Amino acid sequence: MSKGLPKRSEDYSLWYNELVKRADLAENSPVRGCMVIKPYGYSIWEKMQAQLDKMFKDTGHVNAYFPLFIPKSYLSKEASHVEGFAKECAVVTHYRLKNADDGSGVIVDPEAKLEEELIVRPTSETVIWSTYKNWIQSYRDLPLLVNQWANVVRWEMRTRLFLRTSEFLWQEGHTAHASKQEAIDETVLMMNVYAEFAETYMAVPVVRGVKSANERFAGAEDTYCIEAMMQDGKALQAGTSHFLGQNFAKAFDVKFATKEGGLDYVWGTSWGVSTRLMGALIMAHSDDNGLVLPPKLAPIHVVIVPIYKGEEELARISEKANEILSKLRAKGLSVKYDNRDTHKPGWKFAEYELKGVPLRIAMGPRDLENNTVELARRDTLTKETVNLGEVAIEDYVSNLLDTIQDTIYQKAFDFREQMTTEVNTWEEFESVLEEKGGFLSAHWDGTSETEEKIKELSKATIRCIPLNSKTEEGKCILTGKPSRQRVLFARAY
Amino acid sequence: MSKGLPKRSEDYSLWYNELVKRADLAENSPVRGCMVIKPYGYSIWEKMQAQLDKMFKDTGHVNAYFPLFIPKSYLSKEASHVEGFAKECAVVTHYRLKNADDGSGVIVDPEAKLEEELIVRPTSETVIWSTYKNWIQSYRDLPLLVNQWANVVRWEMRTRLFLRTSEFLWQEGHTAHASKQEAIDETVLMMNVYAEFAETYMAVPVVRGVKSANERFAGAEDTYCIEAMMQDGKALQAGTSHFLGQNFAKAFDVKFATKEGGLDYVWGTSWGVSTRLMGALIMAHSDDNGLVLPPKLAPIHVVIVPIYKGEEELARISEKANEILSKLRAKGLSVKYDNRDTHKPGWKFAEYELKGVPLRIAMGPRDLENNTVELARRDTLTKETVNLGEVAIEDYVSNLLDTIQDTIYQKAFDFREQMTTEVNTWEEFESVLEEKGGFLSAHWDGTSETEEKIKELSKATIRCIPLNSKTEEGKCILTGKPSRQRVLFARAY
Structure with a gap:
């Protein structure tokens, strides 16, 4: 970290962009509008995915995978759906390259033109409902509770890392039900799952609500959403859950034999959250020193930094540090011991502040003498000295991480209320x-x-x-x- | 399951296709050459992913995500690479649809033509090495040990579910090293990781080897591979690990300051396995009754089927069944109790054989009297009666699952040797x-x-x-x- 971040108060937008890059979360790719999610950023996304996936499975959903490509004619089957997505579709028209006759390199082979153009999925309702037609015959086949983790593409003219990119990662749930009420219940359930995830794991308070007609998903009868407040006073839609009515069932002719012996169109829902959540997480909590991560989503909970002069002192500190490290790991915490001799402690402090590690433990020769460590909280930037003879460090740290999680949430909640x-x-x-x-x-x-x-x-x-x-x-x-x-x-x- | 599968001996290819569909693993999608991976199939893939991901992380790798699209000019930078992939590239040429003037629906907007065509990634060496150029300056930045879980597209004219599809899911590792030897060591390490996964988890014995020049990856100096033998006597390449030399570093000008103060091109590797492994798993072990799954990758380890007449008998059996279920689950096993009254036991037996559940426990009134259960192994189709007073059922089942895993492997190994x-x-x-x-x-x-x-x-x-x-x-x-x-x-x- 060569120099400080821009300040939020001076240029919030620049602060965000620089933070995302310097904290090794993501960067722009050579492909316009697409991002590279860097390993540290991806490790946070993986924690989000794991928790969401668990919550989906706990509510009875299973994962599956549907094609990346959608025939153009499928997209058109639901009128308002194609209206909503046509303006931002990446279109595959050919399936082969060939060498240019003039030797100038490879060109698209004009003879390898597709009969029907394929759209790179902007969302998968159409291809999934065309598949559901074969999966659903009777009420016994319902409900279908399917989720997919995938990449989608919506061609964006103005992009921002995580918040708006032409390609993004997401999950999309697509469920099918025998009754309207059951579908509405599912829509609300998933909005609540998202809200619980945002509040309990991301520490981001959200407002649960329904969209107005203007802001509704293209093809939905109702869109439920969770809305969060960022530090610059702008709102961010963090997740949506759509009640689709029978729209896609009608578009793809998906009927089922009812329990009562009739024939009816199936009721549907779809719901999704994306790598946009990373943007929300970053913007909700971080400060001018860098990321602030809630412990429940932090890839590293605790970093231990030795402060020493010479090999011998390092060896003595390391012995104690490794003891602490073992105790913390046994408690299920993710701990890093940074004993690199290539960087000074001050550099490391700044680095882990930038990366949002919730808790830093520093240990110097005086700590060894006194049987203490210095604990520094990332969220409040406060320090305290803890006597290892007086507390079980693993319990103390574990409780402190819970406190940090709560504090971060409460701060964001108070801010949201005030705003x-x-x-x-x-x-x-x-x-x-x-x-x-x-x-x-x-x-x-x-x-x-x-x-x-x-x-x-x-x-x-x-x-x-x-x-x-x-x-x-x-x-x-x-x-x-x-x-x-x-x-x-x-x-x- | 209305009727039996085709027999392997009569039409192996038809047997495979039917098995994949009837066991709810995958099906063809409306998009030519692309498949839908159904929930049951996907749950096996998820188990594969989780284990592989753990093995990658245990060997020091981290995950990241790179763009789906590759500018055409990037693909062309490594000569043999583009030669190898040009004939099967899906090409994005436009980014918008619009309503046709004659009202006939939506058409590709000719005004929304991309300046440079984008290739849907067939593999990501080019876009990743163009990114690595910015990540690598000095030997201190090396090694870079990155993996990506992603979808890729290779336009195939003749496709088969899992084995050869235009879109497939895979992981692709891309590592960068300061020395040739370190890169070769990494290449070999990952081939060994794949071999261990295939043998220990998939129960598929593999030959570890090096490809001849003809079969080498386009852009590699050497391709290491694991090769498996299927029941019809055909081989299946189950994973490859490529030593890229300095080819991609040269193509994308990725140099690093060496420890000795010089400047050199970076050494690279790439390695991948895909949903093709699902095909290998299915074809290696399954029989004319359906799937045979090794317990380590089976989504359900044990199914309990009650055999009863009337509600009262079911209640008594269920009480005992739930006891067993709890004990097995406490042991970490995945257990399903199928007490549906809509299907007869015989139907259920056939269904779980088709789905490859390794162990079936049947319990009838006589079992209750005698304090026994009937255990049926999927792999050998053998049955035994176990007295619950004489064994701890959870240990017995757990050991039996280990035996099944070994037996399946040994059978495949013996077959491979014989073949x-x-x-x-x-x-x-x-x-x-x-x-x-x-x-x-x-x-x-x-x-x-x-x-x-x-x-x-x-x-x-x-x-x-x-x-x-x-x-x-x-x-x-x-x-x-x-x-x-x-x-x-x-x-x-």
């Missing part, structure tokens, strides 16, 4: 949005036209109609028309 | 190949021309030059020219 403002007039809306940002809880007349107008005027969109929003008489901030419920507006990533 | 024949003349070569198949251990003059000729005449290729092959004077079976080592020929998948 949520009830506004009742257009003037208030505009001034709060400009001066403070955050979530604006406001009345809206329920029409797409008004939402569109507000977006044009302010760049703020309705993030969601919160599920816990109480009924209340009010007037739309823009039109003054009657409204019975506040919705959450914000500028968003 | 390996030393031949010394062309006549012998031809007649053994026709009448028996298998591996033919024969002398070869070492030239690509002769290998090509043999392939034309017999459809057999050199699978590998086995690493344990001893030096021995001999004469090439085709040309009679001198040879100092036998190589393994076979017809192959």
Whole structure:
């Protein structure tokens, strides 16, 4: 780490980009809009995946894999779906290269043109429902509770690492049900799974809600979502769960014999979270020194750094350090002992702060004498000296990591609360949005036209109609028309 | 399961295709050459992935993720590499669809043509080495030991589920080293990791060897491989590990400052296994009743089937069954209790045989009386009655599963040995190949021309030059020219 990060207060956007690169999370690739997820960043994503996968399986889902390519005609079968995705589709048109006749290198072989163009999946509803047609005959085949971990492509003109990239990694659940209510229940269940993951593991508090028609998934009847607040006052959609009604069943003619002897179209849901969560994780907690990772998703929980002069001192410190390391590992913690002689302790401190390691243990000759270690918390940047004779270090560290997890969540929660403002007039809306940002809880007349107008005027969109929003008489901030419920507006990533 | 599988002896190829579909492993997708991996098939792949991933990490590797797309010019930078892959590349040429002017649906927007075509990765050496250029400056940055789990596309004209599909899932390791020897050591290490995985987990014995020049990876200096023998006497390449020399470092100008103060090109390796392993697993062990899975990769180790008349009897059996189930699960085994009343025991027996569940426990009223259960092994199709008063069922079952794992391996090993024949003349070569198949251990003059000729005449290729092959004077079976080592020929998948 040659020099400090840009400050959040000066240039939040630059701070984010630099942090992602310097903390070895990701970088831009030679391919426009696509990213390389570097090993350290990927190790965080792997922890997210493992936990989410467990939660999906605990709720009865199984994994499968469907093709990367979608025939163009399939994408077109659901009208609003193709409308929503057509503008950002990567299209495969040929299947072979050949040497150029003039010897200038390889060119696309014009004779190897596909009869029907293939779309690189932007999402897999179409190819999956075309498959479900063969899997579902009767109510006995339902529910189908399938998830897929995959890469998808949506051609983006303006990209940002993790937040918006042309290719991203995600999971997409696709379920099929015999009744409307069961499908709605599944949609809500998965929104709640996402919310629990965001809050308990990512330490990111989220608002659970429903999207307005404008922001709904292309092909869904309802989109449930979780919305998070970033440190710059912008919102970030962290996950969506769609109730598809019978739209895709109708588009792909997926009917089932009901228990009562009839024939009906199948009810569907789909739900997904992506590597965008990495962006949310980074932006929610990190500071001007670098990443702040919640212990539950940190690849390394504790780093031990020896402070020494000469080989002999290092040997004595290492003996003690290895004892501690063994105890912590036995407790299931991921611990790194950094005894490299190529870097000074100060450099290492800064490096692990940049990388967001939740807890640092430093040990010098005086610690050896006193049977102590110095514990430094990444989240609060506070230090304390712990006497090894007085505490069982593994329990102490383990409890402290729990405290850190809670503290990070609480800090983000308090910030989110502070950044949520009830506004009742257009003037208030505009001034709060400009001066403070955050979530604006406001009345809206329920029409797409008004939402569109507000977006044009302010760049703020309705993030969601919160599920816990109480009924209340009010007037739309823009039109003054009657409204019975506040919705959450914000500028968003 | 409405009717039996085709018999292996009558139509091995049809048997395989039907087995893959009926055991719910995979099916063809609406997209030509691409497959859908169904949940049961995917759950086996997940077990493979988890074990391989652990073995990669235990040998010091980390995961990362690189883009799906490769600019055409990148692919062309290594001459033999593009030569090897150009004929099977899916090419992205456009990034948008639009509504046709005549209202006939969506068409590719001709105005959204990419400046440079993108290739859907057939393998990632090029995009990864272009990235490594920025990651590697000095010997201190080496070795880089990176793996990626990903999908790749190689446009195939003739496809078969798992064995050869246009899209497949795999892992690809890409490592960079400061010295030639270290890179060679890594190449050999990973071949050995693959061999250990194949033998210990898949229960598939493999020959470790080196490819001849004809069969080498496009861009490698040497390709190490593991070769397995299928029940129809054809060989299957189960994994490859490539020593890339400095080829990709030169193509992408990746140099490093050496410890001695010089500047040198980096040495590389790459290695991969894919969902093809699923094909190997299926074909190596399964029989005319269905799948035979080695316990270490079986998603369900034990199925318990109650045999009963009436609710009351089922209740009594279930009580005992649940006791056993708890004990087995506490031992870490995956157990299913199938008490569905919609299917008869005979149907269930056939179903779990088809699915390859290693062990079946049946319990009827007489078993209750006698405090026994009936254990049926999938691999040998043998049954035994076990007295629950005499053995701890969880230990008994656990040991039996180990025995099954060993038995399956030994059976495949014996078969492989029996199917390996030393031949010394062309006549012998031809007649053994026709009448028996298998591996033919024969002398070869070492030239690509002769290998090509043999392939034309017999459809057999050199699978590998086995690493344990001893030096021995001999004469090439085709040309009679001198040879100092036998190589393994076979017809192959």
